[in-house]
Amino acid sequence: MGILDAAYGLLRGQTCGVGTAMMTDLYELTMLDAALQSGVASRRSCFEVFARRLPPRRGYGVVAGPGRLAGLLADYRFEADDLDYLAGLGRFSDGLLDHLAMFRFDGDAWSYREGDFYVPGSPVLRVDASVGTALLVETLVLSVLNHDCAVASAAARMHDVAEGRHLIEMGGRRTHELAAVAAARAAWLVGFDATSNLLAGEQYGIPTAGTAAHAFTLAHHDEEAAFEAQMRAHGLETTLLIDTFDLRTGLERGLAAAKRLGGVPGAVRIDSGDLTVEVPRVRQWLDDAGAEATRIVVSGDLDEYRIADLADLPVDGYGVGTQLVVGSGHATAGMVYKAVAIARHSGTFEPVVPVYKESEGKATRGGVVRPYRVVRDGKATSETLVEQDRPGPTNSRPLHVPLLRSGQNAYPYTLAQDRVFHQRVRAELPESMRRLDGAPAFEAEVVGESSLS
Known part of the structure; x- marks a missing residue:
């Protein structure tokens, strides 16, 4: 087996026995090497994934990919060939190579449910793990979510304006052969009726057409x-x-x-x-x-x-290809992965404290929060981020669901269930957000922000 076998396993979000961990950036490993040597790699931490903004004329985004990601993180490992290659580069310490040989993702993660919508600042994914573990999985997390959310967000708008007419996803010849399968999955999640892609049909049970x-x-x-x-x-x-x-x-x-x-x-x-x-x-x-x-x-x-x-x-029906698989002009959801809390010292029970960036144009919020959506009279009116130990507001529903527990896949829903769920939450959107020239009616906002930094 080779890298393509790993990639097909990545699409499935299932164990594939090949080094999917190598689908990453060099700096994830150089940071981890240095963090192991400085001692910060073992500190407890919390990281979040969010979008700072939506593309112009977009009122919402759609979450897609966590169900795939859960399996990938549970199976994140470096194989013998990977370690041989890394050793041959001559730039990593023996301590790092030994660490990678034994590495398994052992953290906890929560995410928005697949098919839910997000707005600027929504903590779509939260990872609780050691600093070293959280750093290592960044590239995979963003690869999955940025692609799948971009396609699902565009596909939902297409489904809206199709007004019940038949929609076929047929973009396999307009993107990478593996991305095409993930795109078909994202389109099916938000309501497309069929795909032309046979691998997507086989892996996810999506009806095929052509x-x-x-x-x-x-x-x-x-x-x-x-x-x-x-x-x-x-x-x-x-x-x-x-x-x-x-x-x-x-x-x-x-x-x-x-x-x-x-x-x-x-x-x-x-x-x-x-x-x-x-x-x-x-x-x-x-x-x-x-x-x-x-x-x-x-x-x-x-x-x-x-x-x-x-x-x-x-x-009576539309066949959509190129524009779907490239997110209708926005091929990435613009998601970023940022540390929001890190313990000052190592230790299982050491409390995490808020951390944040002050970079111009890229400042971040610090502190651990739980997200809620307030819905009144059947319409979403706000998205509230509540400090970890505080109750949520009235007339709201929690947005995070378990993704992994101690490194094990804990996502509780099937793709078919998430497909039904998406139609319900899209109906909660204010009409101003669903228009093709829409804009977010609200952003995710923190309650009790003074104590979060």
Whole structure:
């Protein structure tokens, strides 16, 4: 087995027996080496993941990835080949290499539930572990959350404006082969109906869907022969790609082939041209031909804005690829991983004390908090961060759920359960936050901040 086996295990969030810990940055190890030598590596600490801001015109973000991350952290380890490579670099101490050989993540972690929404300052993930352990997992934590949250956030907006029409994730050819599987998972979480990616279907039980490429049509003598071959193989319910040449001619040939087989196509797909013009024309041609039951699916670099432009047209489904897997222009969620509390001395019961940055433009809050969301009359009105030992406000629900306990996967929900949960919490969003030109109606704010530094 090699690094690709590790990567596929990373996608699954399951034990893979290969060194996923090496999917990290050099400075995680150089910091740990120095921390072991200075003695601070064993101090208790608390780290948080949050976004300082949302992309322009976004009112909320969607949490995706903790369910994958829990398995990855539980299985975080360095294999013999990894250690040989690190030793060969000649820059690490023997003490560090011995430490890595025995390393297992043994901390606790809490996260927002997958499918929940977040705003600026939301502590999406909290890690309680020794300084050395918390430093070591930073890159993996941010890799998973920044990618998955970015895709889910864009996909939720697309799902909103699709208004119940069928959505197929089909971005596998527009991103890294492994990121494509995680993207399909994130899209399914927020309501997409299917994916074209078979590995995502296999790993996560997501329904799969697809049509045909222009090359399939070009491989036959003519369009009609191609359509007939496709329908003979897959039935009349298959979707015909009708714009290889002339749109109307392609449609007529698809209808003729379907008629010989005793019916009409289940759907036709348009992948080019001005869809605001072509969709009504195709609908009229279908209806005139008695194919009222044939659905229209469109694709072609769709994002939430183009989907919204098509909302009043007779579109039955959307195939979304490029813009989905790149977060519709924002391929990272902008999450950062920061220390908020560190013990002054080593020791199991040594209390942690607030720590924070004062860097211009990058200042952070110190102190351990628990997040709550206040909901009144079915709508979220605020997000409150409460000091660790204080009760939450009335009319609120706690946002953190267990992710790991003493290094063991403790995430309590399935992807299917989180998919249902997401629709409920999205309905709690104020309409101003769901608009395509929205902005956060509130940010995460601390209660009792004076004692947190």
